[in-house]
Amino acid sequence: MSSLDGLPTFRTVRQDYQHLEQSGTIVGDTAQLAVVDALDRLIEEIASKRLASKSSALGWLFAKRKPTHEPVKGLYVHGGVGRGKTMLMDMFFERVTVKRKRRAHFNDFMADVHDRIQKHREMLKRGETKETDPIPPVARALAQEAWVLCFDEFTVTDIADAMVLSRLFSSLFSEGVVLVATSNVAPRDLYRDGLNRALFEPFIGILERHTRVMALDGPTDYRRRNLDRMQVYISPLGEDADALMDEAWEAATAGHVTRQERLAVKGREVVVPRANGTAARFTFADLCEKPLGARDYLAIAAHFDTLFIDRIPVMGQERRNEAKRFILLVDTLYDQKMRLVASAEASPERLYAGTSGTEAFEFARTASRLTEMQSREWLDAAATRAGAD
Structure with missing residues (x-):
């Protein structure tokens, strides 16, 4: 722990959590602590990935082939309302040490995606691009802006979103984007009973392969x-x-x-x-x-x-x-x-x-x-x- 302008700052999510517990602001919760530790591990993995990326950028000086690195697996936390998901996301987002990070409600993010897709199609009509598929360039631009994406209240209710999610996130994950999300439902329950859900289901597998899924369950709201x-x-x-x-x-x-x-x-x-x-x-x-x-x-x-x-x-x-x-x-x-x-x-x-x-x-x-x-x-x-x- 250090101090900035007289206010305590904490290096890890666990330190922050324990401070709130000791001050009586929150009551300790074993399910929350499991997510706390997972977030701290993810912060360490992201920091290691940054260092590895910086080293590989100079790899041509020392070797003919750049070293390869496993992609960082993100985190998907689901649980009922009032279980502290947003509080834990606050702690993580404050402490993850990357400049290119973005936090948004999922619906707002997807509205931005659809706007970008429309703009790309307009560019194609004007002959300003030759890429007929808007998803790859949109994903590249998003990844350039933020390679750690944090979503509050991950939910899928719109068929327009459901139809593009598999391809969009396949492209984002191939660009190395790390996803951290909170939701009221498990991945398997996203877009349940939605129109043409069979076309959405491949996204569930993609999400489960690229994130660790954790349940923040418990009786206490x-x-x-x-x-x-x-x-x-x-x-x-x-x-x-x-x-x-x-x-x-x-x-x-x-x-x-x-x-x-x-x-x-x-x-x-x-x-x-x-x-x-x-x-x-x-x-x-x-x-x-x-x-x-x-x-x-x-x-x-x-x-x-x-x-x-x-x-x-x-x-x-x-x-x-x-x-x-x-x-x-x-x-x-x-x-x-x-x-x-x-x-x-x-x-x-x-x-x-x-x-x-x-x-x-x-x-x-x-x-x-x-x-x-x-x-x-x-x-x-x-x-x-x-x-x-």
Whole structure:
């Protein structure tokens, strides 16, 4: 362990994990420790590969033939929601000592891939390339940008993704890319019951050959356990409410790295100010004072299972547009059975002060749903939904 600006830094994932355990931030878990040790071994293998690559780059000075090296086998960790997968990925990504590394949600990565494929086809039409197959050049470009790829929430639901995965990852792995991924499901359960799944199945074998598959199983949903102790609807607003929201956020994210994310929605981007795995945090202004609609809220619900909303105000006639968006937002969260943690100026039934227009009538439903989403029954159903994803 060393220190940077007075904050402890750790050389290994295990050191970081043990520090969190000793400080009481987390409870030690044998299944997590097995993944911790696997991540540390992978970091060592990647470091050795880097040194070997540097040596072989000068191999022509000393031998006619470059030495060959076995490719580094990545890691695929699957387990239920709240098992600490994102926390462990945070630790790994921070400590893997390569410059060319990339971390992304799998769906965002595949959107980028499809954009690149389309651009290559346009170049082919213009006569700017002679490669008729876009997959190899796209894979080469991706490998040049990052040879360690880290995916949060690896899942396959889109047939367009399913159709290109085998060839894309065959090319990526042949370029030496190392994959580290977390998922709620084992490789064999990816794209289960998907359209034309037989065409997708070769990818499963490719994935299993190039990664070590580990199950992070266990009965404890740590995020759920931590949130169960917290108030999920906090009112009125003020410093105390802000502090309680921060405390709940730290409980839900285990105090680990949060970052801004961007979700692609029909050629636009929805900015997620703070995200950690499947938890996201917005202010009311982020979600309801900007021109967002149903597609945007559905995209958020597709990426996350726990949503924090800070500082929901009382809305009157002058805020009818914001009220309309808030009604739509709550309907979406309710339909998708998401966990909601919110701070608000007033209790749910007092959040809309207008007396005319459809908003006054519709907000009665919104208030009822906000109240229901605080109940133990709702949180149990939300946990079941998250674990099934």
